[in-house]
Structures are given as structure tokens and as C-alpha cells.
Amino acid sequence: MFQFTLLNTDSESAARRGRLQTPHGVIETPIFMPVGTHAAMKAMTPAQVEETGAQIILSNTYHLHLRPGEGLVEKAGGLHAFMNWKKPILTDSGGFQVFSLPKKKITEEGVFFKHEVNGNEIFLGPAEAMAIQNALGADIIMAFDECIPYPATHDYAAKSIGKTLRWAENCLKAHKRKDQALFGIVQGSVYDDLRRDCAKALTAMDFPGYAIGGVSVGEGLELLKKVVDYTAPFLPENKPRYLMGVGLPEDILESVERGMDMFDCVIPTRYARSATLFTSRGKLRLTHRRYRRDFYPVDASCSCYCCRNFTRAYLHHLFNANEILSAILSAIHNVHFYLDMMAQTRAAIERNEFKAFKAQFLGRYGFSGAGDE
Structure with missing residues (x-):
């Protein structure tokens, strides 16, 4: 029902090509997972999401618990039926959202928040997170962990991962469905010894998959690379590895090179709503006046619905006119860009040419810390 097969490891890097079997279909890795936090992709229908090449999407336990409630989703037949998405779904445990709240009370049992x-007042702990996710019915669910803020002291981070490990054990005990794969989450801030210890302890618990959490909290690309560098080697080779909340194209490709398989981020649709579109030559800000009479597609090398049918000038007009269609077309393009990048990544790993592909992709993309904005 749930099986990960490692098909190839790039001969010049740790980049991996895998295949993940789930109850709702196969996921080819490395993969990017578009985020539909409230059981919906912003400005996109499920059919449009599928047309971009999406194999799996992500929804959020915290938000769905608040609205409409997991009981209603369960009565509707589970998350797949509720949102009419027939492919795999992953639900985050809600830990990141809860710990980012301004007023919360963290205890040994869990977190109280408003x-x-x-x-x-609401309480969310390991047992509650498992019960909610079991009711939602996603294919992959996440353990409830404490997301460590950045920066954090070594002492704070050490105490925090102790709690995360105890909660992970409680999640395993509370998890009731065999048709859902529960992933453990490695924390430890930017400290290599804590990341190592957390990864080893979670591996001993024998989860079907593992995530690296707490890496999209403001530490920057260089620290992100370091954290993945000294965490990934301690994760099992025969199980999927998920880097949570990452990110920009350069973040993803650097992390693929270090052995990560799965990624998610709100960036494609969030940037789309602010008129920032990704292209093979870098980012475009389509509200800029230079695009008013630009009758080229957003990206001439892109095969998405937006680029096949519309011009930069048209999208520039839509944004200026505050038309909803601007967000729809831009979201379709950005999500397609990410998923096409992952398809090219998988093909490069199969050819044992990932490092050359990454250098060519980022060179053409113009990554130097700034895009065309």
C-alpha cells in the first residue's frame, strides 16, 4: 500500500531518483508538492492543478481543524472526496502554524492556543494531531513536533528536540490507520549534533518516511544547505526524505543535490498573486510598465495553459485592472514551472547528469540572489 523504491542515485552527487507508491497513486521523486492549505489551491481548480503535472498536494491539519472541522470532512468521505482530488495528499501536523502563533502555551503534553x-482555547498535542489527520484521511501524515524558531540557543534546541522525540513516540502510539504513512520530523535548529541525534532517534522508531523541519524560518540558503548536508546522511536510504517548507527554485535544487526527495511551499501561488512569475530566465514582475506592450508569452519555452494562450501584455493588463483571472493564469504558470523543473530534475538524475543540469538551469535562470524584478 505504501512503498518507496530508490531507482537511482546520481553518480556525482547525493541526488536521488525514487518512486513512492501510495493508496491514491504513484509519486515520482524528487517532487514538489503544491500547497492547498484549506483543502483548496488558491486561484486554481483541482483540474487546473492536475494539468500542471502535480502528483501530490499538501493541506494543513491546523487550518482544517479550525474550519470546517475534521468531523465534517470525514462525513464527506475524507479529504480526497471533500475537495475532489483523486491523487495523493499530504497533511502537515499543524506544528509550524501553532508554534508561529503569538500567544500560545507549550506544555509537555502539547500546546494551548486561541x-x-x-x-x-484549543489544545493540540500528539494524540489530537493524529486523530485529526486520521479523520482527514490523507495518504501521508506528519508527526506533531515543536518547530524551533531561528535563532535559538543550543540549550533551548536540545530541550525542544527532547519534546519532539517524546511526541513522535506518542504519535506512533496514537496513529490508527494502516492506509496512512506517518512521517517523523527531524528538528535541531542549525546545530549539527542535535540534528544528528534527533535523526538517529527517529530512525530507531522506524517511521515509513522522514522530514527535515525548521529550515524555512529565516536562516537563509547557506545555513539551509548546511543543515541538509549534516542531516540527510543520517536518514535511511530506503525511505523518502521530505524537506518541509522549501522553497525557491535554487533552494530545491541545492537540496536535491544533498539527497532530499520531497518539497512543498506556498511560493508559486503567493508570488503569482503579486504578479511575480518564474521563467527559465529568472523572475518577472508583470506589473512593471515594460510589459505593457510585450506580446511574448510569459516564458517562450513553457507549455502551460497560460503561456500557450496569453501574452505578458495581457497579464499586465489583468493585474492593472485587478481582474481575478490575473491570479488564476499566473498561478497555473508558476505551479507548472515548478513541476516542470522537477520533471527535468528527475530526468537528469536518471542520466547521472544532475550537477551539470543544475549548473545549466541556475545559470540560465540567472540566480545570483536576485531575479528580474
């Missing part, structure tokens, strides 16, 4: 709409 409902963002009605102000009622």
Missing part, C-alpha cells in the same frame, strides 16, 4: 476566529 481559536483565530472565535477566541476559544
